[in-house]
Amino acid sequence: SANKSMFHSKTSIEAGDLSRDNMTAITITPGEVIHNKYGRYVHDDLIGQKFGTKLHSPPPHAGYVHLLRPTPELWTLSLPHRTQILYLPDISYITMRLGVRVGGKVIEAGTGSGSMTHSLSRTVGPLGKVFSFEYHQPRYEKALEEFASHGLDNVHLQHRNVCKDGFSGATDVEGVFLDLPAPWEAIPHAMKTLRPDIITKICCFSPCLEQVLKTVSTLRSEGFSDIFTQEVLIRTHELVKETDPDHLNSVSSIIDRLKAHEKRKVERRAVQMKTAREKIRRQKGGENATAIAETTESSEAGQKRKLETDGSKDVDAEEEEKPQAKDYTPWTEPETQLGSAVLTKPTPEMKGHTSYLTFASFYPESVRNAIAAQDSNKTAIA
Ligand code: SAM
Structure with a gap:
């Protein structure tokens, strides 16, 4: 790029600029084309666009990309x-x-x-x-x-x-x-x-x-x-939006609600384990069943270990940990209304050992x- 550092403060894209599966770093090169699952983009069309632009792919593709200014984080x-x-x-x-x-x-x-x-x-x-x-x-x-x-x-x-x-x-x-x-x-x-x-x-x-x-x-x-x-280490906090003023009257009622949520989570997990075991039992052929049982066991154990130790992302495990919609209302912004509040509870595991x-x-x-x-x-x- 004509700009010296990649971490510049220009507002528009020029030829030679570095911009970024979901996040790709590209060097803007006149004549080149990026073709990905989000569409087809001609580099020349990116030149002159403002950083931060959401760019839709020309038809017949229906995707779009965001053009981001390079930073060390990205x-x-x-x-x-x-x-x-x-x-x-x-x-x-x-x-x-x-x-x-x-x-x-x-x-x-x-x-x-x-x-x-x-x-x-x-x-x-x-x-x-x-x-x-x-x-x-x-x-x-x-x-x-x-x-x-x-x-x-x-x-x-x-x-x-x-x-x-x-x-x-x-x-x-x-x-x-x-x-x-x-x-x-x-x-x-x-x-x-x-x-x-x-x-x-x-x-x-x-x-x-x-x-x-x-x-x-x-x-x-x-x-x-x-x-x-x-x-x-990364420790996330579970958020509960509480709007019922009766529930906000005492610390003990808040603790009761958090405990009830924890109990429902453990019960859900027990049902999932039971369903998995029944599915294995239904499999025909002794050897086959054993093999599947072992695979399931080890993957469950592996998943647990993963959650407990290395903290790397495990999509299924994270899904499972997600509170159900009926328990929690998704939290969007701090509540300002009188009589409502967002309760938070730190998760027991801390992820992220590097x-x-x-x-x-x-x-x-x-x-x-x-x-x-x-x-x-x-x-x-x-
Ligand atoms: N901090 C880096 C990053 O964020 O990309 C990653 C560093 S990598 C884990 C460790 C590097 O140290 C390897 O590339 C290795 O070749 C280099 N290294 C190991 N011993 C070294 C030494 N005695 N002198 C110089 N480099 C060494």
Whole structure:
């Protein structure tokens, strides 16, 4: 694009612009055509359209598309996966906790599919710098090409094994983000890049607690402070619209209603299980029935496990969890009428484990000396 960064603020589409199954990223190329289940769209017809436009396909197709301005959030949802990637719940939390700011300098390793890189690039802006490192040659090359075509000029990408060879070229950084299998090997190298005059931060993203323990002990031995580990989980809240003023009179009547809803849900589940078992019994042939029974059992067990542990989306399971229309009125906007209210109840499971985030701060020498002096003063007084 003639516009440098893909995250521009233009209002209309131009040739060369990147726009996005349900979400597709496309580079607007005169002469090209997008043909999908939502219709047929000639790129030339998209040029000049305002971002945000809902565009209907010419007949005989009946679909439509929304033309969206590229953002790091949309890119994360539509990028080609070359590795596991970070999603916005983690990205936004890490960005905040690391204190990444406009004009700031940050390190990330490894680059992977560049999901995190795009968000960091936008956050630090044109005056900032993202030092990104990737040791896998094809991934490095692909990322290099992608960052150039997206105009991420503030990203300085290097092909390097940071655990072995460190973060050469990166200096005076304020924050370090490590998403690689052995962050503890990279921490001693990362320390050499930190800005010496302010409190700097590090975050290590690891899926297993064994990795977290190794990371924490390395952070300790290297002199980091304020070490803590967190994970970002999604907890949804069920909403009940209550309009009957009698039901709003006491907390106990509200609790009774929530309990009754929970009971109906458990009963519905029991009926579904019973129906499934009866269906299996009705199947002809012993072997066949066993096979089907096993399949059903394992898929039920699998579904349960899925809900309990990884929290990934399971459409059937989610359907089942949905309250019935007669129990809940769909919630649309906060109620303002007197005498009505929206009751909320957090769901018991929290979904979304991706990795543990271990954060730590590194204090400049002057601050460490001041703290040490204060501590020795206290000891003297005691
Ligand atoms: N955060 C990235 C994203 O959001 O797209 C995903 C990172 S991916 C899970 C981890 C990457 O780290 C892989 O591409 C891998 O090749 C790279 N990597 C692993 N160890 C490395 C090392 N020692 N030096 C540089 N890169 C490394």
